Amino acid sequence: MRRVAIVGAGLTKFYRNTQETPKELAYEATKMALDSCEMKLSDIDCVVHGTAPDAFDGVHMKGEYLSDGSGAYRKPYMRHFVGGGTGVLSPIHGWFHVASGMFDTCLVVAEEKMSSAYPHPAGAFLTIFDHTTEQPLYPTLIYIFAIEMNRFMTTHGYRKEDIALVAVKNKKNAMDHPSAQLPAEITVQDVLNSEIMAWPVNRLDISPTSDGAACVVLAAEHVARRITEKPIWIDGCGWSLDTAYWTTRDLYYPDYLEVAARQAYKMAGIKEPSKEIHIAEPYDPFTYKELHHIEGLMLAPRGKSVQMLVDGHFNRNGNLPTSPSGGLLGVGNPIAAAGLMKVIELYLQLKGTAGKRQVPGNPTCGVANAWGDLMQVGTVVVLRS
Amino acid sequence: MALIERFQKTTDIGFWEGQIPMSYIYTVGRAGEKFFRELINGKIFGAKCEACNITYVPAKIFCEKCFARLEDKYLDVGTNGKVYTFTQCYETYEGIRKEKPSIVAVIQIDGTQGFLVHWLGEIDFEKVSIGMPVEAVFKAKKDREGSILDIKYFKPIK
Numbered sequence: 001m002r003r004v005a006i007v008g009a010g011l012t013k014f015y016r017n018t019q020e021t022p023k024e025l026a027y028e029a030t031k032m033a034l035d036s037c038e039m040k041l042s043d044i045d046c047v048v049h050g051t052a053p054d055a056f057d058g059v060h061m062k063g064e065y066l067s068d069g070s071g072a073y074r075k076p077y078m079r080h081f082v083g084g085g086t087g088v089l090s091p092i093h094g095w096f097h098v099a100s101g102m103f104d105t106c107l108v109v110a111e112e113k114m115s116s117a118y119p120h121p122a123g124a125f126l127t128i129f130d131h132t133t134e135q136p137l138y139p140t141l142i143y144i145f146a147i148e149m150n151r152f153m154t155t156h157g158y159r160k161e162d163i164a165l166v167a168v169k170n171k172k173n174a175m176d177h178p179s180a181q182l183p184a185e186i187t188v189q190d191v192l193n194s195e196i197m198a199w200p201v202n203r204l205d206i207s208p209t210s211d212g213a214a215c216v217v218l219a220a221e222h223v224a225r226r227i228t229e230k231p232i233w234i235d236g237c238g239w240s241l242d243t244a245y246w247t248t249r250d251l252y253y254p255d256y257l258e259v260a261a262r263q264a265y266k267m268a269g270i271k272e273p274s275k276e277i278h279i280a281e282p283y284d285p286f287t288y289k290e291l292h293h294i295e296g297l298m299l300a301p302r303g304k305s306v307q308m309l310v311d312g313h314f315n316r317n318g319n320l321p322t323s324p325s326g327g328l329l330g331v332g333n334p335i336a337a338a339g340l341m342k343v344i345e346l347y348l349q350l351k352g353t354a355g356k357r358q359v360p361g362n363p364t365c366g367v368a369n370a371w372g373d374l375m376q377v378g379t380v381v382v383l384r385s
Numbered sequence: 386m387a388l389i390e391r392f393q394k395t396t397d398i399g400f401w402e403g404q405i406p407m408s409y410i411y412t413v414g415r416a417g418e419k420f421f422r423e424l425i426n427g428k429i430f431g432a433k434c435e436a437c438n439i440t441y442v443p444a445k446i447f448c449e450k451c452f453a454r455l456e457d458k459y460l461d462v463g464t465n466g467k468v469y470t471f472t473q474c475y476e477t478y479e480g481i482r483k484e485k486p487s488i489v490a491v492i493q494i495d496g497t498q499g500f501l502v503h504w505l506g507e508i509d510f511e512k513v514s515i516g517m518p519v520e521a522v523f524k525a526k527k528d529r530e531g532s533i534l535d536i537k538y539f540k541p542i543k
Contacts, residue, residue: 132414
């Protein structure tokens with residue numbers, strides 16, 4: 001296998017209600033990524049695209065629809081989709097194409113436009129549940145996550161007011177992100193006082209629905225070294241799927257993630273993740289999920305992540321900054337694009353070009369994860385400078 | 386990096402209203418035929434994989450761990466269980482505030498590794514706890530039609 005690097009990145013601003021069509025959003029991100037490394041579309045050998053349910057954009061077979069905006073005209077093109085886990089599967093899918101030796105360069109594009117769905121994109125999730133045992137009960141995503149959060153809190157004795165610190169941290173980090181949809185300086189009390197959605201989840205525990213797109217340019221080693229003095233290497237890839245019956249897995253711990261993380265760490269030669277990894281972008285669509293995923297990534301012992309959060313361990317200037325981008329809670333959550341946004345944050349941080357968001361200490365190794373399908377897929381990428 | 390501008394009102398820009406007009410008739414499947422027909426009889430059926438020592442609820446035709454066929458392994462698992470985790474929901478799936486919030490729980494059926502999602506009834510939210518024993522409350526027999534809604538809700542076992 002050949003070594004593969006990220007050499008360029010682009011990201012639109014995340015909003016609720018963009019005027020741009022989905023393919024226009026894809027175009028803006030892709031164009032920005034090519035410009036960032038002074039490449040032209042003719043330099044690109046192939047394209048992969050990650051985008052979540054067709055029902056969001058309301059375009060059936062969205063992969064084909066998005067292909068031209070993603071730069072795929074008359075190129076080998078493939079769409080992948082694992083629900084919320086898509087955005088971190090995207091660079092893995094691109095990695096296959098280049099590591100195999102088949103292509104030297106690959107555009108990895110992710111797009112989501114959730115605002116097209118009326119009255120609310122949450123309605124699109126009703127039909128992901130089992131059509132005979134669950135749909136008649138009108139499940140919502142928020143309530144199944146509330147159910148998981150309750151199990152997580154009860155098992156470890158975590159307090160809701162401590163978990164709320166994730167929203168405080170991430171929304172503050174997002175103040176420095178030019179793409180951010182919901183940057184804010186808030187307090188724990190603001191989170192606890194926000195509207196209750198499904199106990200124990202309040203409105204400020206949840207990331208917003210968003211429109212947006214993201215893109216990275218991948219290159220094989222010999223090409224990457226011509227393009228940039230500082231390629232950022234994809235050194236570890238992992239993905240796994242737990243049981244398809246979401247109620248039957250132990251909700252307090254994300255086994256789907258540990259399996260994927262172990263695969264990625266093995267590939268990257270990482271033996272002690274909490275020591276060898278300097279920054280992390282754990283998937284944080286809900287406050288508790290960042291902590292759940294920090295434990296699943298083995299960056300904190302089970303049952304200890306909240307104390308470490310309270311102690312400031314995960315702050316931008318802490319021992320292990322998590323979601324220095326601002327995460328989904330602060331930057332926004334256009335599903336597939338949000339996952340790739342996290343990978344782009346690692347890319348910028350490891351390159352040392354994250355501007356006001358730059359974490360101290362010249363980090364050289366970072367991990368990002370995403371989570372999706374029906375709460376059971378884990379996708380993990382390890383990057384190194 | 387930020388290029389894209391936001392619009393505030395849908396009337397500010399050109400648009401076209403559309404739908405993907407499809408409706409579906411979902412079969413309940415081979416295991417579902419057993420599970421849902423037995424609900425009419427007031428029974429909950431699972432399927433046991435003896436090799437893995439796992440009882441799935443609802444019944445399934447195969448074990449997802451070893452791929453054994455379970456179609457002759459259906460069994461009545463009773464109607465009692467324990468609250469595994471729960472929430473109280475304030476909004477509908479369309480994002481509309483409910484007049485009265487509903488309590489939803491994952492219920493582990495006793496003696497099985499299987500779970501059902503359902504509503505809790507005849508209890509106040511403040512009194513619900515993880516591990517609480519509950520039992521299924523069925524609709525009147527004449528009203529049952531082989532649906533998960535033949536169970537009205539689960540209620541605490543006194």
